[in-house]
Amino acid sequence: MKAAPESRATESKTSEHVTAGLARRGLALVLDATPAAFVVALSFAFGWLDARILQPPHGWFWSEWLFKFWLDERAALILPVALFLGLAIAWTTAWEALRGRSPGGQVAGVLVVDRDAFTVSATRAILRGVGAGLNVASLGLGYLWIFVSSYRRGWHDYLAGTLVIRDDE
Template sequence: MYAGFGIRFGASIIDTLLLLAVTFPLLHLIYGKGYWTAEDTVVGIFDVLISYVLPLISTILFWVYKSATPGKMVLKVKVLDAKTGSAPTIRQSIIRYIGYYVSILPLGLGFLWVLWDTKKQGWHDKMASTVVIRPKNKGVEPVRFDKK
């Protein structure tokens, strides 16, 4: 069955907390207490690498190699190619990640789209041609993939 908004939101909370547990100590270690009171949006190159590049690369690698981020793994949901049911490609994963920004811009409407879409796809899923599924009763309930 397709994974709905609630479980996907829960997975994103878990992912955010894990990401903060990794990035905050690293930023504090490198920049010290001054990082938290700095008026600059970006403090330095390590800020960019840790705050932006690390999340991008790790998320894409998790999608490609595990079909899920840690939060999705904990909640037993997977990101799959909407046409084949396979793990998303690197290209799809990059498009999906960029699609997050598209989805959040109009007041999060692209994420809320999951609430009423028949395949529970957000705009980022539609852009990347992915779906998020949830196993049911030790197996996956049949999900329609468009095979061409």
């Protein structure tokens, strides 16, 4: 196996693959979330979402606004956060179902594969997307699992039977 000392081999039958590191996965995540953030920003700009959560009332100090308004008006936060997370997960899932990787994964040099190192099927990609939703519902615990998993797998990867490997070609 020709893996660097800090990287780990995958559980796949083809041991020449190396799991993607946290930096690559994080870069892919940020890049894939960008279109969803853009849609949410446009929704605020066109008035489709309640922009009061972005502007502190006149004369309020930022901490008053953050703790009083956001806690009292937390319902105003639900729609933009749900829209952002839903769009980001749907975007990534669609790309992984069609091409085996998202645009962020292409830039970061990562590929989602099954345990035999084949590109994931649409079914596995959708299961992975459902798992990502469960990760979010658990307040990110499923994503944090990547830090302690010996093969850098989150709960969504376990649910779908997938690995995220480096693809430096």
